[in-house]
Amino acid sequence: MIPFLDSSPRIIKGVGEKYLKILNRYRYNNVYDLINHFPEYYIDTSETDNIIEPGIEKVYLIDIKSSSLYRNYRRRLSIINISGTIGEVPVDMAIFNKPYMMELIRASDQLRIYGKVLVKGIQKKIENPRILKSEEGIIPVYKNIGAIRSGAVKNFIEHIFVQKDNSNDILPEHLVKEYKFEPFWDSLEKIHSPISSDLKLEKIKERFIYTEFLFFQLEIAYIREKSGKIIRERKYSISDPEKIIRDHVNFQLTSDQKKSVENIKSDLTGDFTMQRILLGDVGSGKTIISFIFLLFAVKNGYQGAFLAPTEILISQHFENAARFFKGINIAILTGNTSASERKKIISNLNSGKIRIVFGTHSLINDKIIFNNLSAIVIDEQHRFGVAQRAALFYKGEKADLMVTTATPIPRTLLLSLYKDLDVSEIRSMPKGRLPIETLILKQDIREQFYSEVKRRAEEGEKVFIVLPLISASNRFRNLRSLESETPFFKRMFKGVPFGMLSGKISPEERNTVFRKFSDGDIRILISTTVIEVGIDIRDATIMVIEDADKFGLSQLHQLRGRVGRGDKKSFCYLFPSSRITDTGSERLRIIKETSNGFEIAEKDLGMRGGGNIAGTEQSGYLDFRISDIREYPELYFKASRDASALIKDNTLQNIHIKHKLELIEKRLKKISFS
Numbered sequence: 001m002i003p004f005l006d007s008s009p010r011i012i013k014g015v016g017e018k019y020l021k022i023l024n025r026y027r028y029n030n031v032y033d034l035i036n037h038f039p040e041y042y043i044d045t046s047e048t049d050n051i052i053e054p055g056i057e058k059v060y061l062i063d064i065k066s067s068s069l070y071r072n073y074r075r076r077l078s079i080i081n082i083s084g085t086i087g088e089v090p091v092d093m094a095i096f097n098k099p100y101m102m103e104l105i106r107a108s109d110q111l112r113i114y115g116k117v118l119v120k121g122i123q124k125k126i127e128n129p130r131i132l133k134s135e136e137g138i139i140p141v142y143k144n145i146g147a148i149r150s151g152a153v154k155n156f157i158e159h160i161f162v163q164k165d166n167s168n169d170i171l172p173e174h175l176v177k178e179y180k181f182e183p184f185w186d187s188l189e190k191i192h193s194p195i196s197s198d199l200k201l202e203k204i205k206e207r208f209i210y211t212e213f214l215f216f217q218l219e220i221a222y223i224r225e226k227s228g229k230i231i232r233e234r235k236y237s238i239s240d241p242e243k244i245i246r247d248h249v250n251f252q253l254t255s256d257q258k259k260s261v262e263n264i265k266s267d268l269t270g271d272f273t274m275q276r277i278l279l280g281d282v283g284s285g286k287t288i289i290s291f292i293f294l295l296f297a298v299k300n301g302y303q304g305a306f307l308a309p310t311e312i313l314i315s316q317h318f319e320n321a322a323r324f325f326k327g328i329n330i331a332i333l334t335g336n337t338s339a340s341e342r343k344k345i346i347s348n349l350n351s352g353k354i355r356i357v358f359g360t361h362s363l364i365n366d367k368i369i370f371n372n373l374s375a376i377v378i379d380e381q382h383r384f385g386v387a388q389r390a391a392l393f394y395k396g397e398k399a400d401l402m403v404t405t406a407t408p409i410p411r412t413l414l415l416s417l418y419k420d421l422d423v424s425e426i427r428s429m430p431k432g433r434l435p436i437e438t439l440i441l442k443q444d445i446r447e448q449f450y451s452e453v454k455r456r457a458e459e460g461e462k463v464f465i466v467l468p469l470i471s472a473s474n475r476f477r478n479l480r481s482l483e484s485e486t487p488f489f490k491r492m493f494k495g496v497p498f499g500m501l502s503g504k505i506s507p508e509e510r511n512t513v514f515r516k517f518s519d520g521d522i523r524i525l526i527s528t529t530v531i532e533v534g535i536d537i538r539d540a541t542i543m544v545i546e547d548a549d550k551f552g553l554s555q556l557h558q559l560r561g562r563v564g565r566g567d568k569k570s571f572c573y574l575f576p577s578s579r580i581t582d583t584g585s586e587r588l589r590i591i592k593e594t595s596n597g598f599e600i601a602e603k604d605l606g607m608r609g610g611g612n613i614a615g616t617e618q619s620g621y622l623d624f625r626i627s628d629i630r631e632y633p634e635l636y637f638k639a640s641r642d643a644s645a646l647i648k649d650n651t652l653q654n655i656h657i658k659h660k661l662e663l664i665e666k667r668l669k670k671i672s673f674s
């Protein structure tokens with residue numbers, strides 16, 4: 001029998017097939033995952049001073065003077081209009097499409113609400129507030145999970161507490177003791193329904209952060225335990241690599257690049273398959289090395305596959321590849337590829353007609369039977385999970401594998417992740433690169449600064465502007481967003497074509513904007529961090545980051561790496577947010593003074609968030625739900641050590657860990673580690 005916590009979320013009351021699908025899509029695969037969806041913030045319903053702070057969400061008591069219901073059946077619209085006062089101040093309130101609230105409102109003189117006051121001229125207005133019941137205490141507010149609304153998520157979580165069968169702790173007893181963690185369900189209860197707002201939740205959360213690290217590390221430890229060197233089956237002959245390179249590359253490789261090629265060559269002509277990670281700062285020239293690797297494979301009659309995490313990245317690589325692999329049949333396969341095209345490509349991969357395929361994750365998900373796949377490149381590996389790596393590995397059975405990463409992961413951490421990979425490192429930049437000048441600006445010169453930016457764009461320079469948010473957020477009230485700044489930029493950049501990119505727009509649209517920027521039809525690209533990974537616009541020279549202190553160090557470094565890729569002098573301008581913390585200032589100082597990504601990574605490690613907006617999804621590290629390696633490096637390394645011990649422990653009793661290990665074994669069984 002599957003333990004409660006390891007069961008599918010389907011067993012929770014209210015989770016039907018439809019919700020299950022969404023949950024699974026967001027990697028909520030069991031009850032434990034779901035209960036690890038912690039509140040984004042809490043509302044303390046008892047806390048109100050009735051002082052109106054425009055634009056800020058808070059609890060207010062509103063005295064109702066009058067109310068009316070407006071309905072338009074044809075447009076399926078209803079509005080409850082309320083006029084009343086907060087303290088002595090007149091305020092209007094509108095509640096959309098909740099006609100059933102009318103009864104409650106008619107019966108009350110006063111409402112306790114959570115919402116924000118907007119000032120429109122002399123009028124003060126609240127739209128769609130959350131109506132609070134009088135003594136709810138502290139209410140957790142959850143982030144939506146995809147299309148599952150916050151309220152539904154809250155219901156699921158409440159049901160987990162009702163349905164729980166006093167299952168065992170998810171962690172083995174000896175670890176709970178060692179780390180002095182509080183009891184399992186008690187801790188969860190404190191996080192999901194705290195009784196007071198000043199509970200020290202950070203400390204309580206640590207057990208779950210640790211657990212997430214541990215589960216992640218179990219898989220790595222398992223692979224490491226099982227995988228070893230794989231005897232090479234496909235033989236290579238690379239007699240004159242210099243000539244191959246000369247024929248395809250029109251610049252001099254740097255000495256580190258040459259060394260990496262040497263490493264690859266000796267792997268390919270050695271006794272075991274290549275399992276190598278290519279480590280190098282942004283812009284250090286990793287792509288060319290992975291192309292050379294693929295070229296070796298093709299020259300020896302094998303096929304290659306190149307994977308990148310995003311649509312934009314892979315398209316860009318494919319374009320460069322088209323130039324590089326002259327006369328070699330290559331193809332691209334992404335989420336955008338039409339079904340018929342996809343079919344054709346898959347069939348041509350099967351027959352061997354296509355020699356190299358470029359793709360996003362969709363390559364992993366498709367059932368592709370290659371003719372003779374031998375060389376696999378996974379670009380910007382940090383975005384991939386270990387499981388995917390294994391899946392791919394399986395596909396190219398006994399293939400040679402190269403993963404590349406610019407994520408400036410500190411060495412210690414890198415080794416804990418990729419103990420089974422050999423490392424090649426590109427430390428020096430290609431010749432002729434000018435250092436990027438980084439400047440921290442003051443808010444009061446904003447207008448002046450952007451008119452200068454406009455002037456430079458008009459003269460032909462390409463500009464990135466990065467904002468932390470797509471639209472305004474309750475949680476990060478004082479930060480700028482694409483939406484909030486659009487009017488400002490429209491005014492500032494009148495007459496200069498600019499484009500906007502966010503994760504919200506469709507991939508096709510995104511590609512179009514990106515293409516225009518690349519071609520110079522757009523000179524200014526305003527975006528969220530979607531441009532973070534790998535984008536290569538050689539002639540971009542200006543990077544502006546708004547609310548820069550709210551980004552993580554590695555993220556800032558990655559963003560800065562989008563400029564200074566050609567031979568023109570480039571600049572990175574940082575605008576601090578209006579409520580900068582000490583850690584935030586420290587981050588900006590480090591970025592200004594340090595240009596080496598790996599040095600920055602070392603500094604990043606152990607630097608607590610301090611209001612860092614980047615959730616772990618965005619951090620450029622691994623995809624953890626609640627954990628962040630940068631914030632808890634010690635816990636991470638401890639978990640890594642504990643995981644290794646656990647998989648070797650024959651006396652292990654904990655059913656959850658046992659179950660986890662069984663799953664890992666099942667998943668990896670198909671892979672022939674020999």
Ligand code: ADP
Nearest residue numbers: 251252253254282283284285286287288430536
């Ligand atoms: P990354 O390591 O971040 O993936 P890229 O491979 O995209 O970097 O390389 C950045 C840019 O530098 C590319 O335009 C590439 O063509 C160029 N480049 C790479 N190696 C050299 C070199 N040895 N000399 C000059 N330019 C180079």
Ligand code: MG
Nearest residue numbers: 286287379534
């Ligand atoms: Mg790259």
